[in-house]
Amino acid sequence: MKTPPGQCRQCWRHAHDPKAHRHLKPREDCPQCVDHMLNGHGSDLVPKKASSWF
Template structure:
């Protein structure tokens, strides 16, 4: 199983964590997730694993 905090090269750390650490979105209680929304148009290179 994927490690939420150890994404493979080229992946966005934030999006990876949100995809695999279900507790993050659970805490939103079904509401929208601002960090995910901010990456809808693309993830910043600074957050991708080099």
């Protein structure tokens, strides 16, 4: 599963891969997701292609 341009690799994987949170108990927060929400995406964003319509 490839992350689309403009999206964060970690956010995309954790949102679309059922295996990402299997190790968690019900209603338990994912430590990686919490850290990511507090500290931002960093270098995990996939760059977008430059617009070429003009």
